[in-house]
Amino acid sequence: MDDLDKLIQTLPEDEQRAIAKRADELVTAHNLRELRALAGRTQEDVSAATGFKQTNVSRLEKRADMKLSTLRDYVESLGGTLKIVADVAGKKVDLSSIAERSRHGSKI
Structure with missing residues (x-):
């Protein structure tokens, strides 16, 4: 606990x-639109917090594929933290450090 x-x-x-x-x-x-609505934020709020144009926020919410850094920025603009957890063979492994490395431009 x-x-x-x-x-x-x-x-x-x-x-x-x-x-x-x-x-x-x-x-x-x-989806991201629902997440944003549940957080009580508008596309304009996300735009201001991320620096993305509002039209790009709208496009982003419709995408199925994006960079981890973009997703992290979006989630953080809602006041959240991006967590990535893999569930393999019943074992959960926190891969959130991958998203953090994307913040610093690290490449594999």
């Missing part, structure tokens, strides 16, 4: 339920 889980357990039941509901909503987002 991490520190956030411990903190949430100290909250009243109704607040814990509200947090769980909101987390479930965010987890069920099927």
Whole structure:
């Protein structure tokens, strides 16, 4: 159990339920547009936070393929953190460092 889980357990039941509901909503987002809407942000908000033109934000939300650095910037503009986890043979491996390396221009 991490520190956030411990903190949430100290909250009243109704607040814990509200947090769980909101987390479930965010987890069920099927695309970037839905994720942005659930975060309560507009394309203009994302544009201002990322420096992407609003028209490019719209195009990005429709894409199925993009650079990790672009996805990371988008998620961070919503106040989130990009986490990449591979599930192989029932074992979960955190690959988030790949996204972090993309921030610094590292290439494989």
